[in-house]
Amino acid sequence: MMRTLAVIGLLSLYMLAMLKPVMPYIDYALNYEFIKEELCENKAKPQMKCHGKCYLQKEIAKTKDAEENPAMPNFKEVPEDYYTNVSSTYSIFSITEDQQNLTPSIAEEPLTGFSKDLLDPPRI
Numbered sequence: 001m002m003r004t005l006a007v008i009g010l011l012s013l014y015m016l017a018m019l020k021p022v023m024p025y026i027d028y029a030l031n032y033e034f035i036k037e038e039l040c041e042n043k044a045k046p047q048m049k050c051h052g053k054c055y056l057q058k059e060i061a062k063t064k065d066a067e068e069n070p071a072m073p074n075f076k077e078v079p080e081d082y083y084t085n086v087s088s089t090y091s092i093f094s095i096t097e098d099q100q101n102l103t104p105s106i107a108e109e110p111l112t113g114f115s116k117d118l119l120d121p122p123r124i
Contacts, residue, residue, distance in 0.1 A: 021067070024059035028052065 019026075028035060035052035037043065042050035 028056045
């Protein structure tokens, strides 16, 4: 029973996603009178016989723009020196001075906030 409901739910979501490009046409057909009377930009010019098609074209353009350019989250820019100014007292390892042999070694600076017993290896 749960599996059937999950399948129906996922199929419904899939079908809704597939109908997204068609939604402006469905909206236009369902709300034709309201769009023709209220939202049409050319209702003052009956010789154009627009009947709300201008609104439909705008909605189609919005849908195409949304498909082509998905909204990206607006992340705050991090300054370039943000990570370089971090104090080295927070690091466990430091790089030795020798540029040819870049092996990590234990940092000589004490770690703050840690117990020495916590860092000792277990005794057997």
